[in-house]
Amino acid sequence: MRVVGIMLCVFIGIASVGFGGGELKKLPASGKEYDAVTGREIYSNTCIRCHGIDGKGTRGLHLVPLPADLTSPSIQSRLDGSLFKRIHDGKPNTAMGAWRTALSDDEIWDVLAYVRTFRQE
Template sequence: MARFNGTMVALHSPRMNGRGKLMFSRAVLLCLFLVLSSLPVADADAEQQSSEKALREHYDLQEGKRLYGEYCRFCHGEQGKGHAFNVTPPPADLTSPAVQRKSDIELAQTIHEGERGTAMGSWKWALSKEEKQYVLLYIRWLAQSR
């Protein structure tokens, strides 16, 4: 006898013979096995998807860093502060709240078209849409890492 939700439940019947007890035990074990074996599979799938996403993000960030180094670092500097090149007006501090408040679309537009009245030129012919997204990801990362 066992108590389940305040009710006494017979786990076996005195009338259940040896074969009945064996079948009952097997059914309980099978149910327990099915429930327990399904849990780690779900966790493993979620963990694999999470690690694949982290790997993609790491690759995208590394590609953004490479492109930033090639196209942006000369003016904006290693840390994105805009101190690298002596021009007037000075290059934007990419880590500043004013720049980081801009939407991804606004920043991508600036990378694509340039900024009128500044030394920021257009990169529409040099960078693909995907490459601009990598650079944008890296610019966002620069602000978070400061």
């Protein structure tokens, strides 16, 4: 009987996560390619001021904390969904604002495709 109770709790937990209606953004359908070239253009118009042309952050900028180094392993190892959420929603208590009203979801995915080109070998 105890096993049945545990299985029931696990099932209810899984079902509540699936039907919870949380605020998580849907990730793109697998296989859809986003455009790093378009992403580069958007990055140049919106992100370059803080993150710099090479993604390492603009020198001489006096922001606290400093903008993220987009080439770093700590950024490049993050999941796409996590980085999408950071661009979409911003980062509290930093200069990284939310871009959800200025960029469409597809534009954010394009920027993310470009940011992935900063990955160091």
